[in-house]
Amino acid sequence: MFVLSTLFAHPAVRVKQLAVLAVLCFMVLPAVADDDARLQGRIEAALILSESLNGYVFEVAVSDQRVVISGAVTNENERRVILQVARSVAGDLEVESDVELSTAQPATTDAMVAQRTLLQGWHRAQLEAELRREFAESSALDGLNINIDIQDDTLILTGTVSSELERMVANQLGQNLDSIQVVNNQLTVEE
Structure with missing residues (x-):
């Protein structure tokens, strides 16, 4: 089962503390875990973040270039969604469903709900960091302003830039x- 769900089950643990713990885990995980464990965590996170699978708990096992997902859903369409989500993360690896x-x-x-909120926040932070990196690497853009x-699948850009090109x-x-x-570009060009 998901490790975070065990942590959230303890009433004394606050969401803010878990957010810090999760960020630290995601920062340290690539340095200490093998490829299978990282892939397992990415698939678990993708399943939790999937709107159409809200409320389900799945077990994900990864070994020898093979992913196996087990759990239970109420219809065949949800089972297909599980496979689609897992395959989108697993790439060329074989993905097998033991979902009943x-x-x-x-x-x-x-x-x-708290686990999903935490992972959504982490995902937004990851996307923002990626975009900030892209801004910094762009020779045509000074992204400091x-x-x-990020709200769901919408990116909102505000602030000022020095040209229409930026x-x-x-x-x-x-x-x-x-x-x-969707990109809601509310950037204004300085005059």
């Missing part, structure tokens, strides 16, 4: 981000 069909509806606990806000470059870099469907 069940008549029981998923339970959404406070811990699951650009504010970034405004267009910032917009294009935002559109290139994974998970971003």
